[in-house]
Amino acid sequence: MSVFNKLSTLAASHNGLVRFHGKRMIPCMCNYYSSQQGQFGKVQKDVEKIRNIGISAHIDSGKTTLTERVLFYTGRIAKMHEVRGKDKVGATMDFMELERERGITIQSAATYTEWKDVNINIIDTPGHVDFTVEVERALRVLDGAVLVLCAVGGVQSQTLTVNRQMKRYNVPCLAFINKLDRLGANPHRVLSQMRAKLNHNAAFLQLPIGLENNCQGVVDLVKGCAVYFDGDYGINIREDEIPKDMRSEAEDKRQELIEAVSNADEELGEMFLEELKPSEQQIKDAIRRSTIKRTFTPVMMGTALKNRGVQPMLDAVIEYLPNPTQVKNFAMLADDESENKIWMNPERTNEHPFVGLAFKLEAGRFGQLTYVRVYQGTLKRGDSMYNARTGRRVRVPRLVRMHSNNMEDVSEVFAGDICALFGVDCYSGDTFVSNQKHLLSMESMYVPDPVISLSMRPEKKQDSDNFGKAIGRFTKEDPTFKVYFDTESRETIVSGMGELHLEIYAQRMKSEYNCPVITGKPKVAFRETLVRPTEFEYTHKKQTGGAGQYAKVNGVLEPLDPESFTKLEFEDMTVGTNVPKQFVPAVEKGFLEGCEKGHMIGQKITGIRMKLVDGAHHAVDSSEFAFKLAGTYALQQTMKNAECQILEPIMNVEITAPEEFQGTILAGINRKSAVITGTDGAEGYFTLYCDVPLNEMFGYATELRSQTQGKGEFTMEYSRYQPTKAALQAELVHQYQLETGQIKEKSSKKARY
Numbered sequence: 001m002s003v004f005n006k007l008s009t010l011a012a013s014h015n016g017l018v019r020f021h022g023k024r025m026i027p028c029m030c031n032y033y034s035s036q037q038g039q040f041g042k043v044q045k046d047v048e049k050i051r052n053i054g055i056s057a058h059i060d061s062g063k064t065t066l067t068e069r070v071l072f073y074t075g076r077i078a079k080m081h082e083v084r085g086k087d088k089v090g091a092t093m094d095f096m097e098l099e100r101e102r103g104i105t106i107q108s109a110a111t112y113t114e115w116k117d118v119n120i121n122i123i124d125t126p127g128h129v130d131f132t133v134e135v136e137r138a139l140r141v142l143d144g145a146v147l148v149l150c151a152v153g154g155v156q157s158q159t160l161t162v163n164r165q166m167k168r169y170n171v172p173c174l175a176f177i178n179k180l181d182r183l184g185a186n187p188h189r190v191l192s193q194m195r196a197k198l199n200h201n202a203a204f205l206q207l208p209i210g211l212e213n214n215c216q217g218v219v220d221l222v223k224g225c226a227v228y229f230d231g232d233y234g235i236n237i238r239e240d241e242i243p244k245d246m247r248s249e250a251e252d253k254r255q256e257l258i259e260a261v262s263n264a265d266e267e268l269g270e271m272f273l274e275e276l277k278p279s280e281q282q283i284k285d286a287i288r289r290s291t292i293k294r295t296f297t298p299v300m301m302g303t304a305l306k307n308r309g310v311q312p313m314l315d316a317v318i319e320y321l322p323n324p325t326q327v328k329n330f331a332m333l334a335d336d337e338s339e340n341k342i343w344m345n346p347e348r349t350n351e352h353p354f355v356g357l358a359f360k361l362e363a364g365r366f367g368q369l370t371y372v373r374v375y376q377g378t379l380k381r382g383d384s385m386y387n388a389r390t391g392r393r394v395r396v397p398r399l400v401r402m403h404s405n406n407m408e409d410v411s412e413v414f415a416g417d418i419c420a421l422f423g424v425d426c427y428s429g430d431t432f433v434s435n436q437k438h439l440l441s442m443e444s445m446y447v448p449d450p451v452i453s454l455s456m457r458p459e460k461k462q463d464s465d466n467f468g469k470a471i472g473r474f475t476k477e478d479p480t481f482k483v484y485f486d487t488e489s490r491e492t493i494v495s496g497m498g499e500l501h502l503e504i505y506a507q508r509m510k511s512e513y514n515c516p517v518i519t520g521k522p523k524v525a526f527r528e529t530l531v532r533p534t535e536f537e538y539t540h541k542k543q544t545g546g547a548g549q550y551a552k553v554n555g556v557l558e559p560l561d562p563e564s565f566t567k568l569e570f571e572d573m574t575v576g577t578n579v580p581k582q583f584v585p586a587v588e589k590g591f592l593e594g595c596e597k598g599h600m601i602g603q604k605i606t607g608i609r610m611k612l613v614d615g616a617h618h619a620v621d622s623s624e625f626a627f628k629l630a631g632t633y634a635l636q637q638t639m640k641n642a643e644c645q646i647l648e649p650i651m652n653v654e655i656t657a658p659e660e661f662q663g664t665i666l667a668g669i670n671r672k673s674a675v676i677t678g679t680d681g682a683e684g685y686f687t688l689y690c691d692v693p694l695n696e697m698f699g700y701a702t703e704l705r706s707q708t709q710g711k712g713e714f715t716m717e718y719s720r721y722q723p724t725k726a727a728l729q730a731e732l733v734h735q736y737q738l739e740t741g742q743i744k745e746k747s748s749k750k751a752r753y
Contacts, residue, residue: 047414047416051317052416055122058153068080110402111124120314121418143324147166151185151301152182177301180303180309181303191204204253206219257283265286267282329346346416353433357373357430358424361428375415378415387432388440391436398422454521455494456492456502526603532643534558536556538554550626575614594636599639602736648724649719651719655688656687668707
């Protein structure tokens, strides 16, 4: 029996969890451990004392640093580490080696902690647009979110994307303006941007006491006091009177807060109209009601790096963000076409059937790790459940709760919990239920389409197995990472959300699978065709010992209309018995086989029609094989001698960006031989419709982001084939002749005599 199995058995005998210390598992007589209390606790049965939150923002806004402080102040970790710390340990939630090397979050990471008797499940999400699916699936299963904004950068491009995602899943949020200690910090500008760019009914709950190097604390507008953070790491919270020079501003901002909430909350609005002064508790209740309805966004502030403002933000999470009972979640019967929705009961009892959603997959140290949000009922270790997609019965061998990449075994989870399962084969988005008769399916998450593609292959042929394993794992984990094998160019094409996205996967193949890869621009599927009709006549004659081969064909090859450039047609116009009818299909088969590879650049021949007019046969030597070869050679010989051209795929491209960048985008897309077909505009954004050759669109995602400060988006789909420009055709032909050795590259150096 392995050490791991022994420890697992030991943990099971204690009916509790095992904590990881390095690679050692320590069995505990409990379901979670709170080091803040210094004692073991029990699973929280009161659903009102559960919060499921995500921390989302633009890249480099301080999400992971903020999460690190949250874990420290709640007693979950004993020591704080920095994202780019000198100790080389890195932040708790950035557990991947690549994350610590680059100082960015690549994968969303889950943990749970406790603050003032409330269990908080936290998912720290990436900020880079390339990993937007990590934010998508996190927000899909969360009840609330903290939107982190930089006090200097304000509302940035990815902030807009995250805001759209929160709106899509109807996730209430509170804002936290971070980095008040940075040079140029201006929270008032950030608030005005939230109102103008995000259309949030937002107001300050706090005011900063000093900015930049003079950042001392915050003024709590609801309580009407100043809050300072004393001691090592700002652990001791001290409340004091508001500084005299800030009292007038604090009174004005408090009134502004009440007005903003009154516009969103009917009860406080009536008090405001009657000119009644609301109490502190009445203001808090009104903020909570309007925040949950997404009609108001409370704005907190601080500096996570300098340990200021984090504890009040945690208080705000408990006071203003919803518990699982205040969020309506629905499922549909998997075989019901009427799409009748069934409400999920969030009570933390086993009176209702279990329903859970697998929202993220990860290859852990002991097999596939499946992250599950429990929406209804309970699930115990050893229970059986059913996959609603496949209908298969699945047993739960191991049940854990995650703390970054550490696992803590639990014996039971309840509605509102986020847990992870081992040994369960499924896909992201699968729904698990305990009742086979009622296979329910939770509403699926939105998965954006990939925007960039690269060819990828292992450096060494012997690494092909590892390459296949890596591809299989990554495509299962990440629905935005697509892979297909192009039979024409014989390349493996990988598609993703951006160059960084694919670069990270290439590096992970090297570090995790010891499989270095070579990436390159994928080859475009060009085509070859005729320019004008050309007659053909070909005789296939071969005589060896015994029966020979004889077939003669003649007719016309002609180009098709531009709408049919991807088609091949064959027409039998023979009269009489010169070409017996039983041999005509063989000629057509030979014609189609000959079109697989052209002579100009080795690509397929399309957009032509072969008209078989006449021919000849031999009573003994003619056969299907002979006429098939005659069809193939007749095509190839004619194409070599005729005037041909190369066709390229044209894409319908739709670009959306703020109006201020319209001139830059038009200039850039015109350089790519684009044909503008139309424009549209609304609400400060414009949409450009154009037709662009696919060969020009590689790398355009990165180019567009740089032109629009990351705010521009584009989609493209195949439209048609059309002839290439003469210069490109000459370049492609020259390159093909070099590759095939038909010509030799001229040396740029002069010969020495």
